Amino acid sequence: MKANLKNIALRWTILVIVFLLIEIYAFQAFKTVFKNKWILKIYIVFNALVICNLLYRFLVINNSSLNFSDVFYNYLSIPFAFVITLFGFKLIISSFLLFEDFTRVLISSFNFLFSTTESNNFLIGRRGFISKISILFAALPIPFVLHGIFRGRYNYRVVNYELEFDDLPEEFDGYKLTHISDIHSGSLQKKNKVEYAVDLINKQNSDLVLFTGDFVNNKANELNEWKKIFSTIQSRDGKFSVLGNHDYGDYVSWNFEEDKKKNFSNLLKIQAEMGFKLLLNENIKISSKSQSISLVGVENWGKGGFKKKGDIDKACQGLTENDFKIVMSHDPSHWDKILKKHNTRFHLTLSGHTHGMQFGIEIPGLIKWSPVKWAYKYWAGMYNERSQYLNVNRGFGVLGFPGRVGVWPEISVITLKKV
8 A cells, every 4th residue: 555655656756847947948949039027927818817717617517516428528628728738848858958957968968078168158158049949839839729619620521422333223223322430529618619510411301310329428318409400311221320439438437337337328218319229239131122222230340448338240130142231330441440341341431530630631642640540540541451441430529629620520421323
């Protein structure tokens, strides 16, 4: 017990020292660059306001006995994002100055050993130059982050694909699918923006609307104020959905297991009330005259520690080798690890989950990059391997960071063509 307490105390001590060093470096940079005391005072006051605002909100939630998972996005997400952005700003500055200090030690050691001299004025001037450069570089991401929080998260984009298959039933030539994913209702805020997105979905005039999981962050009641809007999503042959890892209520503490089960039942009920047919490791035929395609919906299956309730073999019961199959599976790692190597050919798989990390750089035909690529090989857009397609939707809503920078909310529209 004592050893554990010592380890905890040591970790906190190291953490406090690191934070203090970052604060000191950042303040020294401002002090070196800005000689006007009022600018330094404004810097100090701004820091205090950002941090105190977050702490105050934590205290209010704690004293009011509110549940953090219920109020995070309406009360904490933006103040929390401001604190993280401010910390990132200081961290970039500190990295520059720490590197400069390291090189200064090396140069001073060299001068001492070989009896050479270097002008103090040069060292002071270099410090001022590095401080200016560090502040400039640290400030560059801030406008993009602010845009992502207040505008980027609502920058809904329609992404069109046309896929060709030689074994597509003729009656489905030109058949149109709208694919959406990761709504995360608990993170939604502006009704007019959500209504605009739903109207955009309906304007595609698709034959099917397919939703690939994470209607909520944690609880079914997040959908209560959005249920009416999502009920207006329309398509000719129906709306279908599968579950994502957040739909099971695993990321929130429940007083009783029965409460968790009731929450899950409520989510299934609300989805049905909104007109979505939820597929739980099962398949359904979509028919046109005498021909059909098969829609296969599996529960969440994700690599690592993510829930693995998806059972593709159970979901495919009753299907034949000649059936044209569209799979809905929330996590693209399911396609990577199992589906694309399966004995059954799945013509098209639809996934979401990654959100493209809500941060990246995408210029069509030139660059497609996000840090999430280090965790997921298939993280956004259309992929084709072994004559099988995977579409990873970038998501409708947000989670964690309350914004999107460079990776916009997506409505995928996929047209099937016979060749």
